[in-house]
Structure formats: structure tokens, C-alpha cells
Amino acid sequence: MASPDYYKSHSSPRVPMLLxxxxxxxINITPSLAQDTQQLIDHICRQMEEFxxxxxxxxxxxxxxxxxxxxxxxxxxxxxxxxxxxxxDFIRQLLGNTNDPALKNALTECENGYRVVMESFDSxxxxxxxxxxxxxxxxxxxxxxxxxxxEDSLSTPPNTQNPLTNRNRQMRILxxxxxxxxxxxxxxxxx
Numbered sequence: 489m490a491s492p493d494y495y496k497s498h499s500s501p502r503v504p505m506l507l508x509x510x511x512x513x514x515i516n517i518t519p520s521l522a523q524d525t526q527q528l529i530d531h532i533c534r535q536m537e538e539f540x541x542x543x544x545x546x547x548x549x550x551x552x553x554x555x556x557x558x559x560x561x562x563x564x565x566x567x568x569x570x571x572x573x574x575x576x577d578f579i580r581q582l583l584g585n586t587n588d589p590a591l592k593n594a595l596t597e598c599e600n601g602y603r604v605v606m607e608s609f610d611s612x613x614x615x616x617x618x619x620x621x622x623x624x625x626x627x628x629x630x631x632x633x634x635x636x637x638x639e640d641s642l643s644t645p646p647n648t649q650n651p652l653t654n655r656n657r658q659m660r661i662l663x664x665x666x667x668x669x670x671x672x673x674x675x676x677x678x679x
Contacts (some may be wrong), residue, residue, distance in 0.1 A: 511533065517603045531635065532668050535659050545665070557673045564666035565613050565624075568631075571662050572606040575655045582651055588672045590646045598638035599653060609666075621674050628670060631663045 494617050497636040533542035537635035566614045579599045608627045635656065652654075 492577075518537055523551060525550070525560075528555075528560055528672070532665060532672070535668050536664055538657075538661055543659055545662070555668065557669065557676055561666070561669040561673045562616065564662065564669045565609060565616055568659070568662040568666050569606065569609040569613055571655075571659055572602055572609055573583050575652070575659060576602040581654070590648070592639040594638075594644070594647050597641035601634040601636075601638040601641075601660075604634035605663070608634070610639065612666075621670065621677065624670055625674065628663070632660075635659050635663060638647055655662055 529543060530545045533546070534545060536542040545567055546560060550565060551559065555563075565622075576599065579602060582611045583592065583595045583599060586595065608631050612624045612627040615621070615627065637655050637663055638652065639650075639660075641647075642652060
């Protein structure tokens with residue numbers, strides 16, 4: 489039979505080792521909030537036509553590394569509103585500087601389309617801050633068609649130039665980001 493001193497000398501190191509192992513398991517099993525945020529961003533951005541633009545948009549606009557789906561949805565609405573407003577202003581400048589009748593007609597269509605996008609996201613933002621997510625969805629769902637009307641008008645002959653290619657691509661991605669993040673937000677509200 490072993491002496492009591494044997495148990496003292498052999499059991500002490502095991503208790504701290506067991507606690508250390510448990511500590512590391514808890515740390516590795518329980519993801520940090522920042523990891524959760526990155527997972528949410530990745531989930532949204534994997535559904536976009538351009539992952540890099542989506543991910544960069546979130547990273548440049550995060551107010552905290554521990555953002556939840558509500559904060560990410562807010563970012564998409566704010567960025568979409570800002571982009572639509574700036575693009576609408578740019579279109580108005582182009583309209584004032586062009587004499588080509590076909591381009592002028594296409595840009596007029598774009599001005600109307602971006603006005604719809606801009607006003608829809610303005611209204612969506614108000615509803616978002618009131619936590620009226622059904623209304624946010626109603627406002628956002630009209631925006632893809634309005635943006636597409638601009639792209640279509642600029643790609644219809646006799647138009648050979650599209651001064652909005654990059655802006656339309658960014659708007660299309662921001663709209664998709666807004667719709668996907670809102671869908672994910674609404675899914676968490678119903679659980």
C-alpha cells in the first residue's frame with residue numbers, strides 16, 4: 489500500500505493540469521464575440537457577387553469588433569443610402585454635361601431609378617430605427633429593380649458608354665447585402 493506522502497506528491501500536479509486543460513477547452517469551444525462578428529460577415533459576404541467589396545465595407549464601417557446582426561444590418565442600410573445619394577448626385581451632374589440624346593434619356597432613367605433607391609433606403613432607415621423590420625423589407629425589396637432599370641437603360645443601343653458601371657456594381661452589392669442581412673436579422677427575431 490502506498491504511503492499518504494505518495495498521493496500528496498502525485499495528485500497535486502494533476503489538479504492544476506486538469507484545470508488548465510478545462511480552461512483551454514472553454515476558450516476554444518466558446519467563440520469570442522469578434523469571431524461571431526466575422527462569421528456573420530462571412531455568411532453575408534459569401535452570398536455576394538464580390539466577397540472582397542462586401543467584407544471591406546463591413547470592416548471599414550464597424551463601430552465595434554463585437555457587432556451583432558442588428559449592427560451589420562444598420563451598416564448595410566447606411567452604406568446603401570449613402571451610395572444611392574452620391575450616385576444620384578453624380579447622375580444629375582452627368583445630365584447637366586451631356587448633349588447626346590440617347591445618353592441623356594438613359595441617364596434620366598438612371599436618375600429616376602436612383603431616386604427610388606435613395607428614397608426607399610431613407611424610409612428603410614427610419615423604419616429600422618423603429619425596429620419595424622417588416623417595413624424595412626417592404627422598402628428594400630423595390631430597390632433591385634430600380635437599380636437594374638438604370639443598368640438596362642445604359643446597356644440598350646445606341647448607348648455605347650456606361651459612365652456608371654462601377655457605381656451600379658457597388659449599388660447592386662450593397663442592395664444584396666442589405667437584403668441578406670435583413671433576412672438574417674428577421675430570422676433571429678422569429679426564433
